Amino acid sequence: MLREKLHVRRDQFAGYFSGLSSVPSTFNGSNKNTTLSQIPQACKPSLWSAKTPCCEGNTSPGHSPAQSPQPQIALPLPASTRLRHMIQNSEKIIVCPGVYDGLSARIALSVGFSAMYMTGAGTTASRLGMADLGIAQLHDMRTNAEMIANLSPDGPPLIADMDTGYGGPIIIARAVQQYILAGVAGFHIEDQVLQKRCGHLSGKEVVSSDEFLLRIQAAKGAALRLRSDIVIIARTDALQSRGYEECISRLRRARDAGADMGILEGCVTKAQAAQAVQDLAPWPLCLNSVENGVSPVITAAEAQEMGYRVMIFSFAGLAPAYTAIKATFEWLKAEGVTGTASDVTPKTIFRVCGLEEAMEIDKVAGGSAFSKGV
Numbered sequence: 013m014l015r016e017k018l019h020v021r022r023d024q025f026a027g028y029f030s031g032l033s034s035v036p037s038t039f040n041g042s043n044k045n046t047t048l049s050q051i052p053q054a055c056k057p058s059l060w061s062a063k064t065p066c067c068e069g070n071t072s073p074g075h076s077p078a079q080s081p082q083p084q085i086a087l088p089l090p091a092s093t094r095l096r097h098m099i100q101n102s103e104k105i106i107v108c109p110g111v112y113d114g115l116s117a118r119i120a121l122s123v124g125f126s127a128m129y130m131t132g133a134g135t136t137a138s139r140l141g142m143a144d145l146g147i148a149q150l151h152d153m154r155t156n157a158e159m160i161a162n163l164s165p166d167g168p169p170l171i172a173d174m175d176t177g178y179g180g181p182i183i184i185a186r187a188v189q190q191y192i193l194a195g196v197a198g199f200h201i202e203d204q205v206l207q208k209r210c211g212h213l214s215g216k217e218v219v220s221s222d223e224f225l226l227r228i229q230a231a232k233g234a235a236l237r238l239r240s241d242i243v244i245i246a247r248t249d250a251l252q253s254r255g256y257e258e259c260i261s262r263l264r265r266a267r268d269a270g271a272d273m274g275i276l277e278g279c280v281t282k283a284q285a286a287q288a289v290q291d292l293a294p295w296p297l298c299l300n301s302v303e304n305g306v307s308p309v310i311t312a313a314e315a316q317e318m319g320y321r322v323m324i325f326s327f328a329g330l331a332p333a334y335t336a337i338k339a340t341f342e343w344l345k346a347e348g349v350t351g352t353a354s355d356v357t358p359k360t361i362f363r364v365c366g367l368e369e370a371m372e373i374d375k376v377a378g379g380s381a382f383s384k385g386v
């Protein structure tokens with residue numbers, strides 16, 4: 013039953029994702045307009061791979077036949093294109109753990125998620141040591157996102173927080189361009205005033221619906237100009253001050269302006285979260301889960317049943333890091349030792365952070381720095 017429902021939904025979503033699904037980079041160096049569906053399966057993502065067998069003697073669009081004995085370099089599909097494809101085709105809701113720095117992202121990669129989310133609250137806390145009050149600016153967010161997105165460029169696509177877009181249309185266009193160049197696959201942009209705050213705090217203020225639309229149009233224009241597939245997620249924080257109907261109206265306007273997906277931030281009941289999907293269908297929605305925030309706890313399975321396509325768990329890394337670090341520091345202060353579990357050695361952390369891959373790079377290049385191990 014659920015499966016059937018999902019099939020219907022995926023077909024419906026297709027309309028929203030067909031527009032920009034052409035591969036913007038020169039896939040196989042020849043056809044700028046090659047679409048995802050035109051790319052033969054065997055040619056799909058293979059980072060720096062040699063020519064695939066199906067390219068042999070194939071002169072159809074999307075292929076360049078062998079012209080020299082040099083191995084052909086097949087560019088990987090951009091993460092944005094892969095994310096778009098996942099949203100359209102995935103059987104299951106796409107669960108994105110909130111990551112905020114290199115280590116939390118590396119842990120998410122090692123656990124094996126299909127996508128990740130870079131939280132603005134976590135970025136602000138970890139990079140600036142500040143609360144989520146609109147203090148992190150484009151530079152802070154872009155540099156963090158770029159580092160995280162490029163830990164595994166052909167790995168799970170990264171959805172990143174873009175807060176309010178950090179200014180008017182010109183700054184927003186610049187922010188979108190920088191996120192695209194950073195390798196970010198999708199982002200959410202909201203309607204809070206520039207002096208924003210976490211969506212789960214009270215006293216939030218939002219800009220007018222027209223100004224929100226302007227933000228979406230600026231973002232969409234930038235993506236189109238760069239021929240990027242980046243997934244634009246319109247988020248409204250208007251529930252607290254303007255009510256549910258206004259949120260639906262704002263999200264509809266954002267959808268009509270070309271946003272690919274929506275977030276109704278801070279739903280206060282499960283019924284409301286489910287209703288939003290129905291009211292905006294077939295436009296896909298993303299659910300932001302902040303446990304102990306203003307929303308009830310909704311599991312990924314429940315969100316999938318409601319019809320959500322993506323779910324971000326903003327505090328999934330930050331909250332346990334806080335708990336563990338605080339407990340350890342308190343222990344250290346009291347006892348003079350950290351009490352670290354014996355199976356967590358320096359190598360454990362370095363392994364998660366690519367130790368073996370780094371050693372392999374050195375070896376393949378002919379180096380011997382690690383020939384005696386580490």
Ligand SMILES: C[C@](O)(C(=O)O)[C@H](CC(=O)O)C(=O)O
Nearest residue numbers: 131132133144210211302326
């Ligand atoms: C999703 C969010 O934008 C984030 O930065 O992760 C925050 C999370 C939070 O601060 O609780 C938000 O919901 O505003």
